[in-house]
Amino acid sequence: MFTIEERDSIRDRLLALAEADSAIIGAAVTGSQAVDGGDRWSDIDLVFGVDGPLEATMRRWTDLLHHDFAAIHHWDLPASSAVYRVFLLPSGLEVDLAFGPAAEFGPNGPSWRTVFGHPAPRADAPSPSRRELTGRAWHHALHARVCIRRHRWWQAEQWISALRGEILALACLRLGHPTAYAKGAHLLPADVTTPLTATLVHALNQAELTRALSAATSSLLAELTLVDQTLAARLAPVLTD
Known part of the structure; x- marks a missing residue:
């Protein structure tokens, strides 16, 4: 089981790599860590705004997660024009990386903390009726x-x-x-x-x-x-x- 220190170190490293990636114009922390810091079992949820085709950036980051972070599996969850690529690390840590078009980089709910970039105004996703x-x-x-x-x-x-x-x-x-x-x-x-x-x-x-x-x-x-x-x-x- 991953430790808090291990999780936070991986999150910070991923954000630093994102800021150094010329294709990524913005990054944000989402999920529980964006609101109240999460708890002992919170995973990593990041959103990236991508300039250019998503597939090339996703392929590069997938190679990175498998090579540098020893990811043992990943799968995709499409969400409108974005794709959430979900990785599992050997420690049991889940890393969710959302890749979306640069023009749509912005929060769709309250669980959002911008790390860098200029997000669009918040547009809440509709709740089920x-x-x-x-x-x-x-x-x-x-x-x-x-x-x-x-x-x-x-x-x-x-x-x-x-x-x-x-x-x-x-x-x-x-x-x-x-x-x-x-x-x-x-x-x-x-x-x-x-x-x-x-x-x-x-x-x-x-x-x-x-x-x-x-x-x-x-x-x-x-x-x-x-x-x-x-x-x-x-x-x-x-x-x-």
């Missing part, structure tokens, strides 16, 4: 039910877990907390989270999966009732069939 989260939730509930009837136990468990995630997101949206990746779940009150423990699947069989799905459906309807009783009443007969 309550309609979208609600739709995904009932979609997951229906698919979980079908998978149970088809005796596809693992797939049913996946949909039940996904449904629980949407319920957490809906509660976070209602209370003004971050909705993505359960980042605001630890801020939710116990009256929201305690009932969700019953949605955890303890065995892959029809009875247990049905029980967990029933608990998840009840939690979903309870959450929806707090903000839209009419919609909750319309969904209840379908989801509890």
Whole structure:
């Protein structure tokens, strides 16, 4: 496991290399380290504004991470016109490097600390709407039910877990907390989270999966009732069939 000192040294070295790279016009720290300094387990999240084709710069930096930092694997996460290239180092440290066009270098949320360059004005990425989260939730509930009837136990468990995630997101949206990746779940009150423990699947069989799905459906309807009783009443007969 990497140490704080090792992580911070690698981050500072990467930023120094970026500032010396003529193709990189700006760099920023994002994620938890940009806001409150992160904690013992925070990884490295950097954004680079690139002048010219992204692929050439990404290829050069990929070689650098593998050769100089002994990266053992990497993968890409496209995001609009940018690409997040995610590296794993032998110490278990994750290094996320975002490469985007120079003209779009700038924050899309509060987790941003400019190191060098001139970022564009902040343009917050749109949060998911309550309609979208609600739709995904009932979609997951229906698919979980079908998978149970088809005796596809693992797939049913996946949909039940996904449904629980949407319920957490809906509660976070209602209370003004971050909705993505359960980042605001630890801020939710116990009256929201305690009932969700019953949605955890303890065995892959029809009875247990049905029980967990029933608990998840009840939690979903309870959450929806707090903000839209009419919609909750319309969904209840379908989801509890």
